[in-house]
Amino acid sequence: SQTIHQWPATLVQPVGSPLSLECTVEGTSNPNLYWYRQAAGRGLQLLFYSIGIDQISSEVPQNLSASRPQDRQFILSSKKLLLSDSGFYLCAWAPSGGYLGELFFGEGSRLTVL
């Protein structure tokens, strides 16, 4: 069966420090991968999505970047965190091509920037 893992689960970082959140998917090949962010009390915002290795699309301009160095690995990064980067970050995957039945989410990573 397929599983998705995110880490770290929680993170407290000072303003200006770098960030790296990792997401891996097991049990499937060539998944579509997504990064979402949820600020406190708000809905989910799609940040990045990827249809393959090194193929990243950004939905909104921001202080973050994403990379996909391997088929089932998706990384969210920042060189210098801002206070506004605080939030709940969620990685998700879906089968590539064809019909979308379900988007599978990870457990999330809660980032607090101080």
Place this chain on the structure above:
Amino acid sequence: DAKTTQPPSMDCAEGRAANLPCNHSTISGNEYVYWYRQIHSQGPQYIIHGLKNNETNEMASLIITEDRKSSTLILPHATLRDTAVYYCIVSTGTGFQKLVFGTGTRLLVSP
């Protein structure tokens, strides 16, 4: 993708049916209606989706109007564990898809 409109909050008594409405008046012919829910501090959970016909699974029923401009998610016997934010999303469902979540409906199930 078409946008959706949902009430910000709803209340439901435990054991009663919860009927969550969603308007998607600009939905296209090839767009599906998806429902997800998010329990506090967890990732969203898929509930159900449909195109034209009503759908039912072990979690809920989805009723789509004939003109497809609105739909209703029905939780037949709500429990306290159904307290969550419910998101209604429309998407093409084929090729590459990206689900755009709105702010959803916060459902509070009370004893």
